[in-house]
Amino acid sequence: YDEDSLEGKFNENEYSQEEPSSQHTTDSLDLVNVDEEDDGTFQGTPLSEIANICQHPPTLSDMKDIRDNNHTFLIKPFKYDPNSPDREPEPFYENGTYVDEWDQDYVRLPCSQSYITKNGTQRWPIIQGSLTKLQHLSETQMATMEDIKETIEECAGRKYEFNCLERLLNEIYSGDERGHFMSTVLSNLCSLALNVDKICSRPPPLLRIGSNRTVTMSQKQAASLLACAFFCLFPRRFNQKIGSEYENYPNPNFNTLFHGGRSGGPTWKIEKLKCVFHYFHRITEKMPNGVMTFRRYQLPESCVPKWTESKEPLCEIHITKNKSIEDV
Structure with missing residues (x-):
């Protein structure tokens, strides 16, 4: 140029x-x-020339060799073995142990004992009961859109609008697509959310503005967190007003994506839901065993x-x- x-x-x-x-x-x-x-x-410039600028991938440190206090592992660090490519990463804490962090430096997970209702009772048992009921309805092919709505509202303890989700499931999806989601994918989402404490074993840290932090997790752990987002389980995320705890964070819960107004939702919301549901469909067929790292520098x-x-x-x-x- x-x-x-x-x-x-x-x-x-x-x-x-x-x-x-x-x-x-x-x-x-x-x-x-x-x-x-x-x-x-x-x-x-031809794409082939740009793609070949870096002919060798960067050298990555083995997970077991990382000694960085700002790097949080949600899995046990391990050395990749090409002879065992399907090895499933293990949660950082074993035997279903969950070590909680309930403060502004970590994602507040719904399984925390500190997540309580206005009357002082723990919300996690309420969530477990509601999701277990929905999972049973799904597995017996009796789940409806109304059941999903009631489950999400009972888990969150508040009312939401579901026009966009309802339009996708009841109007846009074919009978086979809707049936597969309701009877198979939905059950798997319930399982992933119900077992978030066992799958993750510790909450991920928040990568705050101005920080140098890294978090490594498995794809299954990411799927479990997304299942929680589908059921709108993450605490305190509905309030993003100035001065609130999460004013500078996007809301991970799907309630804003489900809301579509009288029109049933704009096209971009429908397409985004289709994309996410396709991901849910794929992890239901086969859960990947990869590892992913997010870094803020x-x-x-x-x-x-x-x-x-x-x-x-x-x-x-x-x-x-x-x-x-x-x-x-």
């Missing part, structure tokens, strides 16, 4: 640059004109780029045209 005009065209044999045009400024990028010898499907003030003063040119760019992301 021309550093002055930021214009450029890709030729299959070489890069060519054009003289700056008076119609363009240093803040513009001409993405309209395509080289005549190009097939018209992309502009810039804050750059030191001395390393924060001063964008308005930067003279660095743009890196090589590949722009795909007339193709969907699945075709690239």
Whole structure:
């Protein structure tokens, strides 16, 4: 790319640059004109060249070798054995032991003994009873949309609207899709939520703004947490007003996704629900045994780029045209 005009065209044999045009400024990028010898499907650097910039993956430390107080493991660190690729990660604490953390530095889980109702009783037994009942209805092919609604509201202790979820299950899904969700997927979601204390064994930390923290969990643990989100089980997340504990966090519970108003929900909500339900369907068929790590890293003030003063040119760019992301 021309550093002055930021214009450029890709030729299959070489890069060519054009003289700056008076119609363009240093803040513009001409993405309209395509080289005549190009097939018209992309502009810039070939994707094959960009993909091969890093020919070797970065070296990762073995989990057992990590000695970082800011790295929290929800699983027992282990060394990957290519001879046992299907090994299931084990929860950090064994034998169904759950070690709770109930403060502003950790995700407050519904299985905590500190999660109590307004009258001082623990909410987890209420949740267990309600989910067990729904699971039985699901397994006997008797569960209805109304049963899901009653279960979620009883678990949360508050009323919600379910127009979007109801529209998806009762109007958009085919009879087979609806039947499979109600009789099979729903039962698995109940099981994942009911066993969150055994699957996770400890709550994940919150990766707060300005912190340098890392959390590693299994895909099954992530699935269990998402099942809790489906049933709107995470405490205190309904209040995101200024000054509240979670004002700077997105609400993980699905109640805002279920709400659709009189129209039954906008298209984007329906499609998002379809995507999440497809994930639920896949983990019901086969639970993956992978491990995932999330890291929040804050750059030191001395390393924060001063964008308005930067003279660095743009890196090589590949722009795909007339193709969907699945075709690239």
